[in-house]
């Protein structure tokens with residue numbers, strides 16, 4: 001009599017064999033007490049394994065949950081909020097800029113130190129090209145939702161420049177207030 | 190699909206979406222749904238509750254980072270099983286010592302016959318100490334297939350191996366467990382006679 005291997009009887013207990021093998025082993029078990037006892041032990045083993053064990057301790061589960069919640073990387077969420085805040089601020093600045101350039105075309109005669117940039121911005125003609133240029137970096141870099149900072153660059157022997165930094169460090173816009181057609185986008189690459 | 194399962198799937202989908210958008214309370218909901226499964230499996234694989242807790246923590250932090258990858262909510266449980274096995278078998282987290290973990294069955298299922306209960310408890314204890322002695326991959330196959338109730342195909346997908354390999358691992362493992370339990374039970378009954 002050829003007995004099935006023990007590994008086959010182990011798989012027989014959960015039907016993990018092809019139909020032919022299942023049938024062959026079933027027929028053998030009808031005749032062989034030794035293999036039947038072995039197969040019965042595999043059935044019992046399956047019953048033990050399938051009986052649900054006590055679930056993990058509630059305190060342990062709570063402890064794991066607390067540790068995970070404390071260690072969640074929140075940076076991603078915050079960074080996006082921050083970038084959207086910048087984009088919103090840039091939008092407001094743009095609206096103010098538009099408003100000023102449309103309604104106060106006359107240059108201010110005397111400007112105190114602080115509002116120089118604003119005054120220079122006000123002197124800019126209301127050219128739609130300038131506005132397009134401001135919006136461009138956003139399309140150029142999908143990861144840069146807005147403008148970074150606006151600064152006045154004063155040089156002793158040359159004309160002052162308005163430097164507009166975007167959230168993309170590669171894109172900086174330089175504007176010369178007196179020559180409105182010379183806006184250029186400088187690449188730092 | 191039953192109504193309850195539909196509802197669960199919809200909720201799961203909803204929480205995954207919310208968690209992905211950065212809602213940490215939605216992520217906590219996802220954890221509540223799966224924490225028992227992850228910790229239980231880690232305990233079976235590592236045989237040590239403290240290490241299992243560390244592993245479960247790592248699994249959920251990895252889940253948070255990988256929320257974007259779930260196109261289908263059905264992918265979540267297999268992914269968690271796979272990650273639990275990977276984290277537990279990470280070379281840095283080798284089984285230190287087999288500190289016995291609670292492998293007693295749910296107390297609600299206790300049989301009324303005390304002698305029968307005692308025998309069943311002893312058999313169960315022996316089965317789990319045999320599982321502790323199995324090599325990693327065989328233990329993982331038995332934990333997923335026989336304890337967690339995955340199909341052979343599911344276990345193979347989780348373990349990243351073929352069904353044939355898993356079938357071979359579970360048959361070898363079951364044979365080892367049967368032998369271990371039978372030897373000790375026959376020794377015990379022989380000694381008491």
Ligand SMILES: [Zn+2]
Pocket residue numbers: 002003004028032033034035036
């Ligand atoms: Zn036989």
